[in-house]
Structure formats: structure tokens, C-alpha cells
Amino acid sequence: MAFIPTAYIASAQPEQRRRGDLWNNRNQPIVTRLPEGELRLSQSLGEQLLGLLPRLGRFARGLTGSTEDANDLVQAACQRALEREHQWMPGTRLDSWMFRIVRTLWIDELRGRKVRQGRGVVDAEEEIVVDGPRMIESRLTLDAVRRAVATLPDAQREVLLLVCVEGLSYRETAETLGLPMGTVMSRLARARLAIARLTEDNKDRADEPSNVVRWS
């Protein structure tokens, strides 16, 4: 349980934005009031999605744990966004809307399909084991982190990715996922401590003397 009321969370306060401006997915104005009172705009949804693709791909990669699934997911999410363009309120953040679509599609549709096909399921205990000498390469450490992320429950993983990787505030994460802020915090804390524990376990193994040296 969170003992701090939401009121103490800085991002719970609505952002102060200039009235009359509309905002894009990076929190920059897409429609700006010029000094003479005229407005200047703007990008179409297609253009904005193009700019957002790298981040959508990264979020999908984190959710699915596989590049192939991530590609399917991003493709499906963009198609859905174009079909439902009228549901997007310009002036609200496109990234949050897209993350929500990606996540909903993954949970509701694609993930089930992958599981039924016998793919996309990671066995936590087996996958997380990384033998010692490999840990000296940080690239492989990060591999271990990605596997640790994959072992988290979906509910924790999506919060972790949105906050730590995509840089959303707690408030934005809560809105994107439709969760209370306290739930965002507790899932995030549990996920972060789990990642620390899992990678710590690996480090302990790495510190153990080992005469097996594998450079792969």
C-alpha cells in the first residue's frame, strides 16, 4: 500500500500549458498561437505515427520479448490507430494513446495467439541463468536484464517499460494503462526490486570462481 497520498506526487498535478496550443507526442506544440493571434499547425496522424515508430517498436519489443512479435504488434496497432483516428483527441498525447493500443492488442489478442502457438512464453528460472564469465560483457548483462524483464508479470512489465524506458510520468502511465497512481507505484517498485534481485543473482554467479570461459 502506498502511504503517500497521490497529491504528493508531482506529476499528479495537471501540466501548465499555454492555452490555445495543441500538443504532440513529445509534448511539443503542434498548433501554436502566433503573436498576431493566428495559429500554425500541424502534422497528420500518419506523419506523427512515422515519428513514433521507433518508440512503439521498442515498447512492443519489451512487451513481447521478441522482435518478430513486436513487428506484428506495431503493425496491428498502427492499422487500428488509423481506423480509429476519430477517437484520438488532438491535444492529448499521441504516444500515450498508441502505447495503450499496443498494450491492449497484445493482452487481448496477439499474446493469446502466440501462447496457443506455443511461442512467446519464457520459462523464468531457466532463461535467467547466465553463466559467470559471460557477465563480464555488459552487452550480455543487458541480455540478462531483458530476460529478467520478460519474466515479470505483464502488469508489472508494462508499468516498468512505460516509466523507465519510455520516460512517461506516473500520471501519464496511470492514464495510459487506466490504473490508479498507487497501483502504478506499487507495481513499479515490485518490478524494479525484482529486476535488481534477478540481476544481483547473476552477479553473484559471475563472482563465483569459474574455469569455464566461453566467448561467444
Added chain:
Amino acid sequence: MPEPDENSLVAYVDGELDAAMAREVERWLETSPAARNTVAKLRASAALVRAAFADAVHEPPPAGLVELLQTAAKRPRPARRYALPLAASIALAIGLGVGALAGVLGTRELAAPRTEAAAEMDRLLDNVAEYHRVYAREQRHMVEVSAAETPHLEDWLGRRMKGQLTIPDLTSQGLVFQGGRLLAFDGKPMAELIYKPADGLPVGLCIAFAVPGMKGAGTVQFGDLTVFHWVDNGYVYSVVGWANDRQIHAIADSVRAQLHL
């Protein structure tokens, strides 16, 4: 303050606490090695996770998706539904507009082929609907200049639209004039006049400059919003609101009978 739990520590690490709460947590950290240890773990794990997915942004997007989006970027709303305009609403009898059109439009637009004019109309109506969706929900700032300043509004928007603007009276349609706003489309000014029924959502009348090749009239549905538009003498007029075709057309007829821009 009780000893901070994991939730407040993670909020502290992520800079999500306000200044006073953050100071409280820092006071605790000075006295609690366990809390310091937890903070170190929360900090390190965030850095690891960020680093682990940093490269994922450089992976190429799926083949075909970029093309799909580029096509969509040119034609922003492929999924819209068009309805045929009512015969009654096509009659364009009133002399509208004295726009010095050539002076307003660049040569690029003048050279635009017919099909581009249709795409341009799509984009224009799109913008009309989106602006209305945004501004009509503002309670206190729905309009820029209120109905109380009607003479100023007529003068100002009229000058911007290069014509003589008389605000149409739509009380016969149960609509009370609220005021207006200056918008922009493709770098050119666009005026929106906003009206409200006694109870219900606002209705907008938008006036924009037409580009050569734009013509006719029609109804377009944007989700729950209905937009009826017609082109006359260098201007595109559109009536937009959360109402059915019949109501929107009746309003448009009333506008056309009165507007002498």
C-alpha cells in the same frame, strides 16, 4: 512521517515526489541503511532496464508499415464515410464572398490539379472537426471573442477573411451565438463562429478560403461529429456539430439565407 515504504522510495528515485515529500524521504535515508539499500537497487534497476532497451529504438520498423503510414500521411482519413448531400442544401443562391482570392493563395495552390483539391477538402474538413472537438469542450474558453463583442468580431474576422462578415442569427434553429475564434488551415486564416442550443453541445460555423478546384457540397461523418460543407465564391463554409444530418442541414440552410460575407 512513518518510515517510507518501497512505493514512496521508488517515487523519490524517479523524481516524482514534490519537494517537501522528497526532503522527508531524504531525512529518513540518513538514518536508515535499509532504505538506502533499497534506493540504490531501485536506481540501479532503472538504469539497467533503460540501457537494456535503449538499442531497440534503432531496429528497423516492419516492412510495409512505413509505406502504409506515408500513404496515410498524404490521405489522413481513409476510413471516413461520405453521405450524399440533400438536394435542398445544394442550392447556392446567395452571393457570398468578395475574396481577393489570388492575392491570398500562393501559386502552388493555383497550379494544384483537381484531385489534390479533393484531398485538400478532406484535410480541411478533418481540421474543422478536430478543432471543434477540442474547442467546443472548453467551458470558459470556448470562444476567443465573445458574442458580447459582436461588432468587433465581425470587423476582425471579416478583415481576416477578406470580406464583410455579418454574424448569422440562428435563434430560429434554437441556437444562441456564443462568439468566435480565429483558426488556421494550411497557413491561411479560418474563422469559426460558435452557437449553443439551450441544452446540448455547441455547433460551429467555419469559414475558410477555398483552393481552386474545390466545389460542391456534402456531409461527412467524423465519429459522432457531423460536418456539412459547401463551397461558394472562393470560400468553404462548414457547419459542424454533434447533431444528425437533418439538423445540420437545417442550420446550414439558415446560414446560407443570411450570410453575406
